[in-house]
Amino acid sequence: MNSIALTVAIVGVLGIGAQWLAWRTGWPAIVLMLAAGFIAGPITGLIDPEAAFGEMLEPMVGIGVALILFEGGLSLDLRELRHSGDAVWRLATVGVIVGWVLGAAAGFYIAGLVWPVAVLFGGILIVTGPTVVIPLLRQANIQARPASILKWEGIVNDPTGALCAVIAYEYFRRVAEAPGASLVEVVPPLIFAAILSGLIGYAAAKVIAYLFPRGAVPEYLKVPVLFITVIGVFVICNKIEHEAGLVAVTVMGVALANMAVSSLRSIHPFKENVAVLLVSGIFILLSASLQWEELSYLQTSWRPLLFLLALLFIVRPLTVLISLLGTSVPWNERLFIAWIAPRGIVLVAISGLFALRLGDLGIEGGQLLTGLSFAVVVATVIAHGFTVDIAARLLGIKGTSRPGLLIVGSTPWTIALAKELKALKTPVMVVDSSWQRLGPARREGLPFYHGEILNEATEHNLDLSPFQVLVAATENEAYNTLVCNEFAHEIGRDSVYQLGESVDEDDRHALPPSLRGRALFESGFGVADVNERQSEGWVFRKTKLSDEFDFEDAQEKLPESTHMLMLIRSGTGRLRFFTHAARPDPRAGDTIISFSPPAERHKDQVARRAQRGGGSSPQPA
Incomplete structure (x- = not known):
């Protein structure tokens, strides 16, 4: 024995x-x-x-x-x-x-x-x-x-x-x-x-x-x-x-x-x-x-x-x-x-x-x-x-080589994010069951899929192989959790994300963290938070890091209230997100995508910085 x-x-x-x-x-x-x-x-x-x-x-x-x-x-x-x-x-x-x-x-x-x-x-x-x-x-x-x-x-x-x-x-x-x-x-x-x-x-x-x-x-x-x-x-x-x-x-x-x-x-x-x-x-x-x-x-x-x-x-x-x-x-x-x-x-x-x-x-x-x-x-x-x-x-039979992002939910915020990723040559797809909500995606020329992501037919009508990361960002937090939990076994628990942080443990209506996807943003922004800021004119900004211009320099150059969302790894195109639980290690060559206040508010912040520092600050890229 x-x-x-x-x-x-x-x-x-x-x-x-x-x-x-x-x-x-x-x-x-x-x-x-x-x-x-x-x-x-x-x-x-x-x-x-x-x-x-x-x-x-x-x-x-x-x-x-x-x-x-x-x-x-x-x-x-x-x-x-x-x-x-x-x-x-x-x-x-x-x-x-x-x-x-x-x-x-x-x-x-x-x-x-x-x-x-x-x-x-x-x-x-x-x-x-x-x-x-x-x-x-x-x-x-x-x-x-x-x-x-x-x-x-x-x-x-x-x-x-x-x-x-x-x-x-x-x-x-x-x-x-x-x-x-x-x-x-x-x-x-x-x-x-x-x-x-x-x-x-x-x-x-x-x-x-x-x-x-x-x-x-x-x-x-x-x-x-x-x-x-x-x-x-x-x-x-x-x-x-x-x-x-x-x-x-x-x-x-x-x-x-x-x-x-x-x-x-x-x-x-x-x-x-x-x-x-x-x-x-x-x-x-x-x-x-x-x-x-x-x-x-x-x-x-x-x-x-x-x-x-x-x-x-x-x-x-x-x-x-x-x-x-x-x-x-x-x-x-x-x-x-x-x-x-x-x-x-x-x-x-x-x-x-x-x-x-x-x-x-x-x-x-x-x-x-x-x-x-x-x-x-x-x-x-x-x-x-x-x-x-x-x-x-x-x-000539290679599939998409760069890891892609599947976005569930067509909202102004997700459309803006999809535009940024498309500009960076990252495969992206917006999925929504409403043809009307997909209107902005069609007008912007973004790849989209009209259908219910949880429907079994979607597995056969939509090729999911190019997408290694999923973000659920519909108006319904419980639905986002359901989507993340459904795709966690296929994509990986560490590769499914949703807006919003888990509710306090004392709240009886809290969704179990074991079912939820990883929370986007270190602040745990929810759907209402990003929609409110989107209506106020907040925008996504891209910042390319280098040996001379590192992550700390980027943070100094961006507005004070900027929230880091993700980085795209140089060479591989791998997507890494800043979450409430963990943050990636930015390196030279990476591209940082941040969610920032509008330009007018940023100018006021630059002026206040200049007054405090006695000089001028460089404008953001």
Whole structure:
């Protein structure tokens, strides 16, 4: 027990530590996790997962992969297919066949695998790993359509690749037992098992969608019930056929995501946290389980290197370009999709599983799959992880690079703020449910969205990816709090702001600070405060800092009653706000945006300063 507990603790520290380091450095997290596991396992012998967990290791990894695929399925909305459905369908059908054939040929002719192992590995290579693809796309800020295609392909093809590996394995198993067996005897039963598993997953989703909104499950039990249901569906369908459970949980996730179960929104933060923990733990466990003898093939032969090069520059590009022939996807997006195909957990997990099973059938070369699959993961993640941004720039499919501001509520104050940000080339969007209130935004030529920000349809009609910060500034403080609380899990609690400071604790009508967004302005100005000053002629002022003109100089030059609102960080364009709880650290090159009295009042203040100081003061910029 001590050994198991220590192994779990070390795996947790290494996995989350690698994730944190990836966040700090911008490096692909999977590379750091693989390195951490490899150092802790084969190199130092600090942990030995197989010795610690024994026969429990395989089912633990299997259930973890199932939960990850289910979580990925919950992020797939069928309405995204309006713009990318044709490409996704082609990649999930034609792409599977072409990729399987080319991958098997490369395994046999280049890697030197025997045909059974090459065919099985070619099926596994279809997967592209959503746990790696989605963070890469988020990191590189890719445009919506290519990002959607890659996300859908990664999640849909994961169970498809597992099913292809099962088909290959079952065929060679039947041949070993009864020479002369044909594909006709093997494939139809497996396809039927996959369809049956998908129906079971869909039925489970329908049951959840029926029970949750009707109060049949209390709120505190919804997450446990959902996760246990996923595990149960996975295990039951795996009894029907090996790895058919992956098909079932993926279908279950996609079905639930498109059944408009409102109560599922409350579990999103929890499921995302669980996914991070599972991804981190599984990668550490699998890489720490590697044995030196499994890597000897990679060290003593030139074939693996050529195989990896063929996979990167021949197999994947040809698969995508052939699949997307005749579609409406532009060529620059096709080339980008053809290059990006990092592999992840499912490839390693399934390869390790079938390596053992091939050995049981007496097929030589199965033991090579484990080391080769890790080589594929490392090569593709490094190649694609460090070039995704460069490729996107060269092919012209980068999204908005500067962080943007989403403003909820069209008022004179928010319109004035949006004009200042637009002048500074910062992406900005004004959202309001009233067409009349949006009139000033239309007249000023500001980007706007007419609709209810809390409506579910807004998620599909408005691309929120360019906006990393939200400011809720409508006339209704409770509504502003509701908006901030709703978007806190998506944008981040530290990136949602609203006007007004939390009411005194003795006030029974106070809104809990845990629900509110961060309060704008150090003074805690409310909606009425800024509207009153706006009517008095207060304006926003921009001040650029430099080595010779620092923040203290700017404060001296601006009117005495000026209130600092935010700064725009030099280079990155990151938005940092002055709040009642914290203030950013201004640096040379930053641009300060302040809310100041009108020019006439400022002139009076300058005159009073001059009288007190016996001289004149410089005019503000």
